[in-house]
Structures are given as structure tokens and as C-alpha cells.
Amino acid sequence: MSRRDPERPLSRFSLLGAAALALLLAGCPSAGTLQNARPATAEKWFQRAQQDFNVADINEARDSVKRALAIVPDDPEVRKLAARIALAQLDYAETLRLLKGLKGSEVAGLRGRALWYNGDLEAAADQLDAMLNDPDVVDEWAKGITKLARRGQGRTPFALSGALLAAVELPHVSPLAPFFVVPVEIDGESALAMISTGNAEVVLDSATRPEPSWISLRFGKKLEVHDVPALTQDLSGLTKQMGAPIKALLGVNLLRHLHATIDYEGHQFVARTFSPPxxxxxxxxxxxxxxxxxxxxxxxxxxxxxxxxxxxxxxxxxxxxxxxxxxxxxxxxxxxxxxxxxxxxxxxxxxxxxxxxxxxxxxxxxxxxxxxxxxxxxxxxxxxxxxxxxxxxxxxxxxxxxxxxxxxxxxxxxxxxxxxxxxxxxxxxxxxxxxxxxxxxxxxxxxxxxxxxxxxxxxxxxxxxxxxxxxxxxxxx
Missing domain, CATH: 2.40.70.10 (Acid Proteases)
Structure with a gap:
């Protein structure tokens, strides 16, 4: 009796395995299959919402993505886009609702930002850490904010006390161009700060604060903001360029909490504890x-x-x-x-x-x-x-x-x-x-x-x- 060729059973099993694998893969939809499975009307609204969001037309994007969600409420890509739009409109609760059950570094980053701006420090740190664990993610803001959030347990960010409002002088520090510079006390020390809407957070001069920290700010010796998160950067170049000792940059997160008024012509900056009419x-x-x-x-x-x-x-x-x-x-x-x-x-x-x-x-x-x-x-x-x-x-x-x-x-x-x-x-x-x-x-x-x-x-x-x-x-x- 001749010896059996050991390759034949292997070939037979390989063919059977390949066939089974092909059937199995046929039952697993790819991203493209999922997109093709999205109803045509939902796909049109989704694409329109993406186009509107990409040119920062947030109101139109919100309306379009709502229509897409009405058709495919469980579609993860539509929900992530809707969450980005909700975050852009500072609707933190809606951002978190839309992301519930979704995973991935992008989701963790969106969720972490919503939690941070909503004042949930520990949960924000957990989510931002999860995002930073992705080797493809580089986010210096998140690194600094995670440090602050871990150190800020028990704090209530931007707690206001003192007068209902404070009006302080807004000096004109440059003859060449207008700059929004405000006198402020930082942890009890007088300083000049520049309003910088290009920054999300308060930034301190790293010459005095080498690490991100929690600080207090006082305006006009009347209104105090406690537990203000502050990141750091070398501001010496800014000081030299402006000819004024700038010790801090005041970002949009603080301005939102202060309900601020900026009047350059009137030389006035107003901080409030309430939203004005x-x-x-x-x-x-x-x-x-x-x-x-x-x-x-x-x-x-x-x-x-x-x-x-x-x-x-x-x-x-x-x-x-x-x-x-x-x-x-x-x-x-x-x-x-x-x-x-x-x-x-x-x-x-x-x-x-x-x-x-x-x-x-x-x-x-x-x-x-x-x-x-x-x-x-x-x-x-x-x-x-x-x-x-x-x-x-x-x-x-x-x-x-x-x-x-x-x-x-x-x-x-x-x-x-x-x-x-x-x-x-x-x-x-x-x-x-x-x-x-x-x-x-x-x-x-x-x-x-x-x-x-x-x-x-x-x-x-x-x-x-x-x-x-x-x-x-x-x-x-």
C-alpha cells in the first residue's frame, strides 16, 4: 500500500476553511457596507451636515444632523458628528448623551472636553487619559488639562464671589494697534493680563509658574474668581513686543464665566456674576x-x-x-x-x-x-x-x-x-x-x-x- 500524501488533507481542510471564512466575512459588514446600508435620505442629511460643519456653519450643521439622527438614531458616525456639533454649541449634556456607548480615542477626546468644560474633573481626566493612550494622538492641551484635573479634586472651577460686577480700566498699551489688556490680581499679586480669545484657558508666564496650577483672580478688588485652571507658557516675548509686563493670557473659558464686556474705546473691562440683558x-x-x-x-x-x-x-x-x-x-x-x-x-x-x-x-x-x-x-x-x-x-x-x-x-x-x-x-x-x-x-x-x-x-x-x-x-x- 502506498504512503498517503500528507499534503492532500491539508489542502482539503484549507479549502474548507477558506470557504467558511469567506462565508463568515460575508456576514461581517465593513465600514463601506454600513455606509451603503444607511438609507439614502439619511446619507444625504449626514453628508450635508458634514459639509456644513467643515465650513463652521454650525447652525445649519445642527439642523441637518438632527434630520439624519431622526432616520438612523443608532448610527455611530452620525452620533459622533452630532456630538462634535453639540460641543461646538457648548451643549455638554447633549454631547455626552450622543456619545453614550461609543468607544475609541476620538470619542474619549470629545467626551473628555465636554466633561472638563462642564466641571466634572475626575471623569474628564479619565477620558482625556484614554485618548492620550492612543499613540496616534498628540494633544498638548489635553496633557496639561489632565494634570490640572487630577490635582483639582474637590474644586469647583470658576467659583465667583464678592460684588455682582466689577469694572476696571482697560489701558491702551500700544500706540500702533489695539490690545485688550486688563489689570488683574493673580493670587493677590497685581499684574497685567491680555485677553486672548485664541486660547481656550488662562495661561500664566512660565517664569513664575513652571507647572499648570489652580489660581484665583480678582478684578477691581471687588469680584473674585476662585479655582481657575491655568496652563503655562513663556510670555517674555509677548512682554517685549508689547512693551508691557504681560503675566497672563485670559482665554475664552474664563470670559464665558465672567459674562464679560470689553470696551476698548471706553477704556473699560467689566466682569459679572450674571448674564447681562x-x-x-x-x-x-x-x-x-x-x-x-x-x-x-x-x-x-x-x-x-x-x-x-x-x-x-x-x-x-x-x-x-x-x-x-x-x-x-x-x-x-x-x-x-x-x-x-x-x-x-x-x-x-x-x-x-x-x-x-x-x-x-x-x-x-x-x-x-x-x-x-x-x-x-x-x-x-x-x-x-x-x-x-x-x-x-x-x-x-x-x-x-x-x-x-x-x-x-x-x-x-x-x-x-x-x-x-x-x-x-x-x-x-x-x-x-x-x-x-x-x-x-x-x-x-x-x-x-x-x-x-x-x-x-x-x-x-x-x-x-x-x-x-x-x-x-x-x-x-
């Missing part, structure tokens, strides 16, 4: 916060019927506007036709004028802006397609009040400043020797980074913040 003759501008931190507003170029635009609001940038190529196209200009800024040593910065910018119901004519700043770098960091950055040069002519815990701001026209701008004309002192000192990363606690106009930088064409004529208020609709 709408100011008379003001227009409302809705705000959203990408990942809960980067302040975004929607406006238009060209008046009421003009092109809608999404702008990151950053009060550490002195340019009225810094736009990318798409933003300038919406403003009616091609970047190749913009004038090169002579003071830029690299010859990369170009300047132009946006004929009309609409903020809420205000139309601001002839707003100077630049092209050549790293807007693309910001877009990469926040994973959104924005049109540019709005700086203090455009915001300073208004009295700004944050309402509904920062979900919107009220703008009041301070015409006196605008009339002064008109008298200055378009011939100014130009840009200083260092044309692009820096700008904060909007998603990070860290302050000015190389690349986009910061302290010491005058707006193109001179020291005027924005516009040549006062804004016109259109009827509210």
Missing part, C-alpha cells in the same frame, strides 16, 4: 467653539446678501482681517492682485481692502486685511475650512458683551473711535520691522506662535483698527 442698540452675533475652545463666528462679505464667511476670532491678532485665498475670493479680490506689503522682509505678505463686512446687523465698510498669514496651518489644527481670522483691529471699534455663557456676543457701535479713524485717513506709519510676530494656536493653551500678526504689529496702512466710515446698522431680521 441685551444692550440697547446692539446687534447679536452667534458664536461657536470648535472642540469647545476655538471661538468662531459667521459673517458676510458684501452686506446682507453677500457671501457667508466663517472667521476665527482672535484678540491677540492686530490685523482687522487675515484671509486665505478663498476668503479673498469671497471678498471679490484675487490674491495675485493684492498689494505686497513693503515692510514685510520676506515679501510674502499682501494687503487689500474688503469692501463690506457684515457682523450681525452691522455693515462695516472698507475693512483692511492681509493675505500670506498661516491660515492653512490653523485649518489643519482645527480640521475645518475657515475663511480667515478676525482680529482686534476690526473688533475694537465695538463695545463687546458676551451673553448666554459665551454662546453669543452683543456688538455696540462706538462711533467716536470710528470718527477718529476717519480723520487718520489711509496714510499711517505702516508696519513695524517685525511684521509677523506671532499668533496663538486656537486649540492649544499656548500663546503666540510664529506666523500671524501679533503684538507690535499695526494694521496695514497705519494704526487704524478697521474701516474708514462708521458701520451702518441694517434692520434686524
Amino acid at each position: 441685551p444692550p440697547p442698540d446692539a446687534t447679536r452675533v452667534d458664536l461657536s467653539y470648535i472642540r469647545g475652545g476655538g471661538m468662531i463666528l459667521r459673517g458676510r462679505f458684501g452686506g446682507e446678501r453677500g457671501e457667508p464667511v466663517s472667521l476665527l476670532l482672535d484678540t491677540s491678532m492686530t490685523f482687522p482681517l487675515a484671509l486665505d485665498e478663498g476668503g479673498w475670493k469671497k471678498a471679490g479680490s484675487l490674491t495675485k492682485d493684492l498689494k505686497i506689503v513693503a515692510e514685510d522682509p520676506e515679501g510674502k505678505l499682501r494687503e487689500g481692502v474688503v469692501p463690506m463686512v457684515r457682523l450681525g446687523a452691522f455693515d462695516v465698510p472698507k475693512v483692511p486685511g492681509v493675505f500670506g498669514t498661516p491660515v492653512a496651518q490653523i485649518e489643519k489644527q482645527i480640521s475645518l475650512d475657515i475663511d480667515g481670522v478676525l482680529g482686534t483691529g476690526l473688533l475694537a471699534p465695538f463695545r463687546v458683551t458676551f451673553g448666554d455663557q459665551g454662546r453669543h456676543m452683543w456688538l455696540e457701535d462706538t462711533t467716536a473711535m470710528l470718527q477718529r479713524i476717519m480723520s487718520q485717513g489711509s496714510s499711517g506709519d505702516g508696519l513695524p520691522a517685525d511684521p509677523m510676530p506671532g499668533m496663538p494656536d486656537p486649540m492649544s493653551p499656548f500663546g503666540p506662535q510664529p506666523g500671524l500678526g501679533g503684538p507690535g504689529l499695526a494694521p496695514p496702512g497705519g494704526g487704524a483698527p478697521a474701516g474708514n466710515t462708521p458701520p451702518k446698522k441694517a434692520p434686524e431680521r
Whole structure:
């Protein structure tokens, strides 16, 4: 009897195993299969919501994703998108509800941010740690916040005491450009702090605070904020550029709790323990916060019927506007036709004028802006397609009040400043020797980074913040 070939049974079993495996895999839907299984109408609403969110049109994205959820309430991708939208609108409870039962580092990051901003420190630290355990994730903000959350057990972040409100002087520290600088006491020591809406958290000078810490702030010796989380960064460069000893940056998380008013023309900063009523003759501008931190507003170029635009609001940038190529196209200009800024040593910065910018119901004519700043770098960091950055040069002519815990701001026209701008004309002192000192990363606690106009930088064409004529208020609709 001949010896059996040992390879034959193996081949037979391999064929049987392969067939069984093929049947098994046929029953396991892939991501593409799941997408194909999504009803066509739900898929259309989902894609529309994604497109709206990607250009920071948060209100439209919210409406579209709600329609998708009504059809596929258990779809994990739709729920994650809905959670990102809810977080952008500071709806922490809804963010956590939508993420219930979902897993992964992205989910942990969203959940951790919602818990942090909602004041649940221990749970926030657990979720952010889970996100940071993913080797593909790099998030410096989360590293610092996790340390603070672990050290903050038993604390109630941003606890307010003292007077109902405190009004303090907002000094003008630079003759070249408007900066929002506020006197404040940090743990009982007097200091100057710069309002920086490009930062999520309070940032202290690392020369005095080498590690993230919990601090107290007092405004006008009347209103005190206890248990304020603060991250650290070297602010010596900022101090040198501004010619003033800046010891802290005040981020949006604090401003939301203070219900703050910023009045550059009136030299006043107001902190409150309550949400103020709408100011008379003001227009409302809705705000959203990408990942809960980067302040975004929607406006238009060209008046009421003009092109809608999404702008990151950053009060550490002195340019009225810094736009990318798409933003300038919406403003009616091609970047190749913009004038090169002579003071830029690299010859990369170009300047132009946006004929009309609409903020809420205000139309601001002839707003100077630049092209050549790293807007693309910001877009990469926040994973959104924005049109540019709005700086203090455009915001300073208004009295700004944050309402509904920062979900919107009220703008009041301070015409006196605008009339002064008109008298200055378009011939100014130009840009200083260092044309692009820096700008904060909007998603990070860290302050000015190389690349986009910061302290010491005058707006193109001179020291005027924005516009040549006062804004016109259109009827509210």
C-alpha cells in the first residue's frame, strides 16, 4: 500500500476553511457596507451636515444632523458628528448623551472636553487619559488639562464671589494697534493680563509658574474668581513686543464665566456674576467653539446678501482681517492682485481692502486685511475650512458683551473711535520691522506662535483698527 500524501488533507481542510471564512466575512459588514446600508435620505442629511460643519456653519450643521439622527438614531458616525456639533454649541449634556456607548480615542477626546468644560474633573481626566493612550494622538492641551484635573479634586472651577460686577480700566498699551489688556490680581499679586480669545484657558508666564496650577483672580478688588485652571507658557516675548509686563493670557473659558464686556474705546473691562440683558442698540452675533475652545463666528462679505464667511476670532491678532485665498475670493479680490506689503522682509505678505463686512446687523465698510498669514496651518489644527481670522483691529471699534455663557456676543457701535479713524485717513506709519510676530494656536493653551500678526504689529496702512466710515446698522431680521 502506498504512503498517503500528507499534503492532500491539508489542502482539503484549507479549502474548507477558506470557504467558511469567506462565508463568515460575508456576514461581517465593513465600514463601506454600513455606509451603503444607511438609507439614502439619511446619507444625504449626514453628508450635508458634514459639509456644513467643515465650513463652521454650525447652525445649519445642527439642523441637518438632527434630520439624519431622526432616520438612523443608532448610527455611530452620525452620533459622533452630532456630538462634535453639540460641543461646538457648548451643549455638554447633549454631547455626552450622543456619545453614550461609543468607544475609541476620538470619542474619549470629545467626551473628555465636554466633561472638563462642564466641571466634572475626575471623569474628564479619565477620558482625556484614554485618548492620550492612543499613540496616534498628540494633544498638548489635553496633557496639561489632565494634570490640572487630577490635582483639582474637590474644586469647583470658576467659583465667583464678592460684588455682582466689577469694572476696571482697560489701558491702551500700544500706540500702533489695539490690545485688550486688563489689570488683574493673580493670587493677590497685581499684574497685567491680555485677553486672548485664541486660547481656550488662562495661561500664566512660565517664569513664575513652571507647572499648570489652580489660581484665583480678582478684578477691581471687588469680584473674585476662585479655582481657575491655568496652563503655562513663556510670555517674555509677548512682554517685549508689547512693551508691557504681560503675566497672563485670559482665554475664552474664563470670559464665558465672567459674562464679560470689553470696551476698548471706553477704556473699560467689566466682569459679572450674571448674564447681562441685551444692550440697547446692539446687534447679536452667534458664536461657536470648535472642540469647545476655538471661538468662531459667521459673517458676510458684501452686506446682507453677500457671501457667508466663517472667521476665527482672535484678540491677540492686530490685523482687522487675515484671509486665505478663498476668503479673498469671497471678498471679490484675487490674491495675485493684492498689494505686497513693503515692510514685510520676506515679501510674502499682501494687503487689500474688503469692501463690506457684515457682523450681525452691522455693515462695516472698507475693512483692511492681509493675505500670506498661516491660515492653512490653523485649518489643519482645527480640521475645518475657515475663511480667515478676525482680529482686534476690526473688533475694537465695538463695545463687546458676551451673553448666554459665551454662546453669543452683543456688538455696540462706538462711533467716536470710528470718527477718529476717519480723520487718520489711509496714510499711517505702516508696519513695524517685525511684521509677523506671532499668533496663538486656537486649540492649544499656548500663546503666540510664529506666523500671524501679533503684538507690535499695526494694521496695514497705519494704526487704524478697521474701516474708514462708521458701520451702518441694517434692520434686524
